[in-house]
Amino acid sequence: MVTAYFLLPLDHLGPRRPALSWTLFGLALALIALLLLRQVVQVLLDRPEVRPGLVIPLLTCLAVLVFATAYQALAQRPGEFHGLTTRLDALYFTVVTLATVGYGDITPHGQAARLVTILQILYAFVFLTAAATALSSHLRGALRRHESTHRNGAP
Known part of the structure; x- marks a missing residue:
């Protein structure tokens, strides 16, 4: 997925086709x-x-790449971002925002960039937190079942 993010011709998104860009962003999310x-x-x-152990991490990675694509598209508009010029910058900003680190080297200045950043934070709070909680619950349950099986003498 990361390779596709760097190789897909995404330059047609952004200020040249805002309706298409916003529609694809909304539909993907x-x-x-x-x-x-x-x-x-x-x-x-x-x-x-x-099998959430495979699906949830893949969907989480996909969400990160969708936000990175949106940031890269927004960065093509003058005044939206300071310090974001490449796809790697967009991916970096997405991960830093997701991790709530916020180094400050890339900052959203425009209203659209700030809106997408707020959406990413809310999206992470709601969907990614729920998914991570479900995944950890599933793993704890699997571990309990495994321990119970071995404790009862099953091979």
């Missing part, structure tokens, strides 16, 4: 959110066929 929520519900219902 909505789809990822729905898929994450589906995984969370399946974990909470304790469905045995669910």
Whole structure:
């Protein structure tokens, strides 16, 4: 996915096609959110066929790349970002924002850039936190079942 992020021709997004850019951004985030929520519900219902250990990290990575793409597209508009000029800068800013580190070397100045940054923070609070909680719950349950099986003498 990261390789695709760096290789896909994303230069057609941004200020030249704002309606398309915002539509794709919204649709991608909505789809990822729905898929994450589906995984969370399946974990909470304790469905045995669910495999969140693979799906949740992939969807989380995809969400990061969607936000990085949005930041890169926004950076093409003058005045939106200070210090963001490359795709790596956009990915770096996304991860720094997600980790709530905020080094300050890349800063959103424009209203659209600030809006997307706020959306990323809220998205992380709601969807990524729920997904991480579900994943850790699933892993704790699997560990308890594994320990119980070995404690009862099963091979």
